[in-house]
Amino acid sequence: MQLFHARPCRGILRTCAALLIGAAAIFAAHAQKSYDTGATDTTIKIGHLVPYSGPVSAYGTIGKSAGAWFDKVNAEGGINGRKVQFISLDDAYTPSKTVEQARKLVEQDEVLLLFGTLGTAHNMAIRRYMNARKVPQLFVASGATRFGDPKDFPWTMGWQPTYQTEGLIYAEHILKTRPDAKIAILMQNDDFGKDFLKGFLDGLGDKARRMVVAQSTYEVTDPTIDSQMVNLKASGADTFFNISTPKFAAQAIRKAADIGWKPTQYLSSVSMSVSAVIKPAGYENAQGVISATYLRDPADERWKNTRELEDYKAFMARYYPGGDVMDSNNVLGYSSAQTLEHVLRQAGDNLTRENIMKIAANLSLTLPMLYPGIDVKTSANDFYPIERMQLLRFAGTRFEPVGPVMGR
Incomplete structure (x- = not known):
């Protein structure tokens, strides 16, 4: 009688063990998935x-x-x-x-x-x-x-x-190529502009006091930056650092041409789009503008x-x-x-x-x-x-590289 009962017990145990192992496997599979709010299986x-x-x-x-x-x-x-x-x-x-x-x-x-x-x-x-x-x-x-x-x-x-990294790169290029430059700066009056300016001034070091001859700011709600550009030209600057977003960058490049101001121009990379900035400003007005990129320009041959x-x-x-x-x-x-x-x-x-x-x-x-x-x-x-980043200079209808990739 004992043997008779032992066989089914062992079978039951094996069945139970299999069920437990299967359940554990299912549990483990689910346990491997960890989600926070915003993520699901689908x-x-x-x-x-x-x-x-x-x-x-x-x-x-x-x-x-x-x-x-x-x-x-x-x-x-x-x-x-x-x-x-x-x-x-x-x-x-x-x-x-x-x-x-x-x-x-x-x-x-x-x-x-x-x-x-x-x-x-x-x-x-x-x-x-x-x-x-x-x-x-x-x-x-x-x-x-x-x-x-x-x-x-x-x-x-x-x-x-970072804007500070980019500002440092422009400053390094100016010190190398135009050590006696007289620099005018147009800056968006917010944290974006201030961060860029800090990197640029840090890059110029103790020469900043001598080289920067004029600074002007604008608000993003301003309709134009015409008056700022006129004042910057009046400073006698021969180098222009344009720290602005696309709408104002295009205005600044065009206005410089309209008033006959022909400085060497440096343009923040956030506004180097050919279609959104350079084309509205006029290709002829943007010749020689220097900017920097970390992306391939789809217009570059x-x-x-x-x-x-x-x-x-x-x-x-x-x-x-x-x-x-x-x-x-x-x-x-x-x-x-x-x-x-x-x-x-x-x-x-x-x-x-x-x-x-x-x-x-x-x-x-x-x-x-x-x-x-x-x-x-x-x-x-x-x-x-x-x-x-890679420095670029606008020539013809596109930006061309200037020197090697710079930065860390």
Whole structure:
């Protein structure tokens, strides 16, 4: 009788063991997936803010090109099987509106992270909020140095080269090529302009007092900068540093020509778009303008027939046909979105905000439309992904390289 009962007991035990092992395997499979708000088995919600309206609405195309990239990603199966829901809102380049829209994205739309929010003052307005909520404020579309402070603001990271780095590069070039220059500066009166100015003055060092003969500022709500340009010309300056956003950059280049002022011009890279700035200013008025880049210019004949440019053009034709393929702002949206895609793919099934920041702080990659010799690198102590630039000079209808890649 004992043997009779022992056999079924052993069978039951084996069955129970198999069930337990199966249940454990199912549990383990689920346990391997870790999500924070904004991520599920099927979806990743990304928040984005850019001025689609207002005085710098030319930047709105950055949001459209980034969104188009995620349309492409979704059409090809998404990221690790998950579709990206890219929620891009207009803040009209107004910091108070940025705060309102960021809160909506985090608290109502429940995004996993904010990506590519544009503007220095605008990102400053939400930085403490984002860090208090421990929501990634990732790949900020501003070159402000303060967006690379992992100690005090570990949830905020920039993407493009800092304005101070760019300012230093221009100063170094002036000291090398025009040591006796008399410099006039036009500056947007906000954190963007002040950060650029600091890098530039630091680069000039103790020569700044002698070399800078005039400075003038403008507000983003000003209709024109005509009076500022007249005053800068009157200073006798032979070198002009134009720290402005696209609308005002185009106005400044055109006004300099209208009043017969022909200084050597340095133009902040945020406004070097041929289609959005140089063309409206007049090609003839922009000859010799010096700027810097970290991206390939799609209008540059040197990239013609390259795989990188052909892929970019094919992407624009299919996913953003209404966009200007020659606008460098679209290259920015395309490239920064590729960086975020890389981070999200690396995260796999561990889509927690903490893991996303960990991956973002351990990058080493190249992107197809970055300028050759420039890459994306970060570490736990280095939240500046791109730190090198190439000087360019406008000639004919395009910018041409000047010297080697500069920076760290």
